Amino acid sequence: MKAAFITRYGALENVQHGEQPKPSPAAGEVLVRMMAASVNPIDYKQVLGELKPLIKPRFPLLLGSDGAGVVVAPAEGFLAGDEVYFRTPLMATGSFAEFISLPAQTLALKPANMSFVEAASLPLVGLTAAQALDKAGLKAGARVLIHAGSGGVGSFAVQYAKAKGAYVATTASAGRVEMLTALGADEIVDYRSERIEDRLSEMDIVLDTLGPAVRAASYKVLKKGGVLVSIQGMPDPETVARMGANPLIRLVARGSAWKQQRAAAKQGAVFKYHWMQESGAELAKIAALVEAGKIKAAIDSEFALKDVRAAFARSASGRVGGKIVIKIQA
Numbered sequence: 001m002k003a004a005f006i007t008r009y010g011a012l013e014n015v016q017h018g019e020q021p022k023p024s025p026a027a028g029e030v031l032v033r034m035m036a037a038s039v040n041p042i043d044y045k046q047v048l049g050e051l052k053p054l055i056k057p058r059f060p061l062l063l064g065s066d067g068a069g070v071v072v073a074p075a076e077g078f079l080a081g082d083e084v085y086f087r088t089p090l091m092a093t094g095s096f097a098e099f100i101s102l103p104a105q106t107l108a109l110k111p112a113n114m115s116f117v118e119a120a121s122l123p124l125v126g127l128t129a130a131q132a133l134d135k136a137g138l139k140a141g142a143r144v145l146i147h148a149g150s151g152g153v154g155s156f157a158v159q160y161a162k163a164k165g166a167y168v169a170t171t172a173s174a175g176r177v178e179m180l181t182a183l184g185a186d187e188i189v190d191y192r193s194e195r196i197e198d199r200l201s202e203m204d205i206v207l208d209t210l211g212p213a214v215r216a217a218s219y220k221v222l223k224k225g226g227v228l229v230s231i232q233g234m235p236d237p238e239t240v241a242r243m244g245a246n247p248l249i250r251l252v253a254r255g256s257a258w259k260q261q262r263a264a265a266k267q268g269a270v271f272k273y274h275w276m277q278e279s280g281a282e283l284a285k286i287a288a289l290v291e292a293g294k295i296k297a298a299i300d301s302e303f304a305l306k307d308v309r310a311a312f313a314r315s316a317s318g319r320v321g322g323k324i325v326i327k328i329q330a
């Protein structure tokens, strides 16, 4: 089958498009014929070797972390012909390919009212945004700031927080106002010309998609006891241990968590880190929100499978509005 893969870490030029063996499903796995898959920053970070300290290399490494397709070899609750979407397990990527074999519990039926391209754009960012905001205690009436609302995670997070009844502020550049208004944002702060602390206060939750650069200002806009939940930077010690990282990295993760929690406590706030967990059951809940009209896809651009390298270059530019999708079958 055709797939996108690397045989060593390095530059984006290392990404190859060529033949790889078609996977054979193990017990409890479902074979899926891929229709579309989305590009996430973790994909190019993996190519550049940025996850090397956390994840043991296994080459050839098939790329692609989520997507949508059609079941061809059924198992555990899924029938041949079912239209599904999924986030792969972290150590079993490979959705930029004509076929992928996945544990049944990572799959859900794709939202019935979405195309494969639209459905493929949601799993990784949807699970990330929903899990991180839920971990931070999202509830109706909460005041939430989402950094980079026009990004993949942000564009889902804005809609998810609105669907749960929150007041949603977000940072974005001026050119993204129309997009974010359509997604339901209540207040948009232009990160290029304004300071969030001049516009916002008494927030219950900040979703940090950008890392240390926005943390000091974010603590200023949180109310006392408010939660900053981050998906950026060194994962929490529990996640790092689960990934099987070496003792030195585990020590670094403990030190980093301690430092972040202390910095937050000094500002009267709480720091939490979230690393997304794949889950078919949670994707089924997201599909229900989509089918209820509460979440839409935000598509930046579409690429063919043979052009994955160009899609990665676009992702690595950091200027993506919504999601890049790789179309695998017409």
Ligand SMILES: NC(=O)c1ccc[n+]([C@@H]2O[C@H](COP(=O)([O-])OP(=O)(O)OC[C@H]3O[C@@H](n4cnc5c(N)ncnc54)[C@H](OP(=O)(O)O)[C@@H]3O)[C@@H](O)[C@H]2O)c1
Pocket: 040, 041, 042, 124, 125, 128, 147, 148, 149, 150, 151, 152, 153, 154, 171, 172, 173, 176, 191, 209, 210, 230, 231, 232, 274, 275, 276, 315, 318, 319, 320, 321, 322
């Ligand atoms: N921990 C986890 O499990 C997890 C899961 C998913 C993602 N992540 C990480 O989370 C980060 C965000 O992912 P993503 O997929 O949302 O990235 P993305 O789609 O590449 O984000 C791009 C967007 O960020 C906006 N942006 C850039 N700098 C900004 C700033 N200073 N203020 C406000 N907006 C800014 C850009 O807007 P303009 O073009 O208008 O400037 C663009 O729309 C990545 O580092 C990713 O690796 C972590």
